[in-house]
Amino acid sequence: MYREMTLSGWGRVRSGNALVARPERVRDVYRLFETAGGRQICARGAGRSYGDCGLNSGGILAHTERLARILSFNEQSGEIACEPGVTFERLLRVFVPLGWLVPVSPGTAFATIGGAVGNDVHGKNHEHTGSFGQHILEMDVMTPDGSTHTIGPRRRPEWFRATVGGIGLTGVLTRIVFRMMRVPGPCVLVTRKRVDDLDSLFSGLENAGGAAYSVAWIDALARGKFRGRGILETADPLAGAHGMARKPGPAIAMDFPNFALNRLSVAAFNAVYFHKASPIGRTAPCHYGDFLYPLDRIGNWNRIYGRRGFHQFQCVVPYTEGFRAISSLLEEIAARGAASFLAVLKRMGPQRAGYLSFPMDGYTLAVDFPNQAGTAALHSRLARVVTDHGGRNYLAKDALLSRGDFERMYPELHSFRDAAAQMDPDGQMGSDIDRRLGIRQR
Amino acid sequence: MSRRATWLILGGSSAIGRAMADAAARRGHDIILAGRDTGDLERTAADVRISTGRRASVVAFDAMAIESHGRFAAEIGAQTDVLNVALLFGIMPAQQEMDRDPARAVDCITGCFTGAVSVLQHLAPHLEQKGAGLVIAFGSVAGDRGRLKNYVYGGAKAGLHTYLSGLRNRLRRKGVHVMTVKPGFVDTAMTWGMPGMFLVARPEDVARACLSAAERNTDVFYVPKFWRWIMTVICAIPERVFKRLEI
């Protein structure tokens, strides 16, 4: 019934041994709770979270790979019901040809719908479209007593808000109903433009407000007058272009040696990437698959960082603090010369669906660091900047936050704890991130 | 133009059964899923309908309820034009459990062998009458030799293999092809967490390979193919040596 496995987060820094079950049907989830024998349980989707929110050392993980069926679809309203293990990839393949797309998608199509709920994920269109959880109509969650509850924005709203963004700590989802979005074709029309400094990047993002999607890539290693140089990418749905296919990509077959990534090689990569983009902007059609998931074209790209693994630091800071906070963060990173590929900067709107959801009205910055001496210290300096400006870090990416910072960043934590205590009074749900940050506080 | 057969999947809730339904629907066939957990089968049927546009329905079927098979077969016969059958159900209790409790051994034989013979015997006249169709029935490499760790299940599957070779002869006379599948290890609930697994195949790959092999009128199909060679070696071990092995 279980397979004992050592699993890690996508960043490969955190890992743990767990008894992994792989329910093939809803009844198996029930049995899992029934036979847990005091061990803590947590669901795991595709394991695309970077840190430890999909890990449960010494406990049970319910891997949802096989709970992956589409249960209903309404061609008029776009309303879809599915099991939690369905991936964005599958939905893209089945529904884009029919003219429908999941309205909110993270940057990887390997992620599951259950994982999208667990972290209330956002996409490059958050400012306009909000977080994933805001498109949910209702969902079924099985709590540790084995009962299934249908919850939604208007049906047991507290339980709903605790479960969306609740990183699996309230129960196991078995069905999610949400609304898809109509698209006029399989492509977006993308404009990429090189921008020379942080000022112009911010004003570019501000002026991009009309575009459905907008994102900026920053060369996090550029210093002095180049600080904040990057590429601004905006996109809107494109009608027609039905013949357009996705591009195939390479895969990383082995771990790179640890020395492969250093300040020089990364700076060179970033410079090339930066200079490839046109200073006046270039516009071209791009398939949703290539536009939404550029990194998926390189299979197992996380192995580029070698066996030591890497961290992704992702924070959001309030709108009014945006420029100052992001400048200070970039300064810290560049000063420390912490090798990092392109950083991602996005404008976010205020929309969020859960008590522990990440988004806030402002700017979000995401940067990767190889795991090495000094990374933890840099992380805590960056986290200080974030809390000083009233921002927060994303739990989907986190492996290093302290309890104190976590509590300061998530002011609705007490509401989450109250609802979670009702859903799981005996504290049978649990995970590594839960125990590290004291999220449930039993 | 040939008429598109409907695939009846007996044991549709197994991972291989679901993969078989999906692969067959992708090839343009309608699907009938049969089994005990009809709630679960309904979920698979919905997925098949939405993602392939083919028809997919669900009927209750219990391999152990032998007395219900006649009626079941008649209904299936009546509601289908050309009929293809995939027989996937089976149970594999732990050998130690069956050594402790002989009743479990009987369950295993009924679930893997008696139930299969019963439902196929009831379906056979309907298949003969239709004069076309395919039957894919899942035996196992475990049926090629009785091993210490799995001999009751192996015995049931060996019986099934022998039965199927006779059925193949009978039905070919009426244009129906019967294929015996002998899978090695497949990544399903049956093998998840079991020690000693190697070269485990994905259910989707097994399903696709089976459909292609059956369309080529293969008689006995090892999947993945290298299992034929592994089993040739295992079958070549003399019994007086084999009886001392711990496998």
Ligand SMILES: Cc1cc2nc3c(=O)[nH]c(=O)nc-3n(C[C@H](O)[C@H](O)[C@H](O)COP(=O)(O)OP(=O)(O)OC[C@H]3O[C@@H](n4cnc5c(N)ncnc54)[C@H](O)[C@@H]3O)c2cc1C
């Ligand atoms: C290349 C890349 C790009 C990314 N881009 C973005 C982005 O743009 N925006 C963004 O928001 N995120 C992004 N992410 C993060 C990713 O979207 C989230 O970590 C997401 O949760 C991953 O989904 P998963 O299926 O892998 O879930 P996992 O990582 O396996 O699990 C995530 C959480 O969901 C819970 N969970 C999973 N299934 C269930 C269930 N059935 N019931 C209850 N709880 C469940 C788990 O317990 C866990 O806490 C990115 C990640 C990668 C690797």
Ligand SMILES: NC(=O)c1ccc[n+]([C@@H]2O[C@H](COP(=O)([O-])OP(=O)(O)OC[C@H]3O[C@@H](n4cnc5c(N)ncnc54)[C@H](OP(=O)(O)O)[C@@H]3O)[C@@H](O)[C@H]2O)c1
């Ligand atoms: N996995 C392997 O490595 C492997 C190797 C060789 C051969 N096989 C064979 O492949 C077939 C599929 O197995 P699997 O691996 O997919 O295992 P599985 O997931 O355990 O599937 C077994 C199936 O049998 C059904 N079943 C059991 N008793 C039944 C009954 N009384 N009536 C109707 N259906 C019944 C189950 O349905 P419900 O419980 O929902 O009713 C389930 O669909 C089996 O015949 C197995 O022997 C598997």
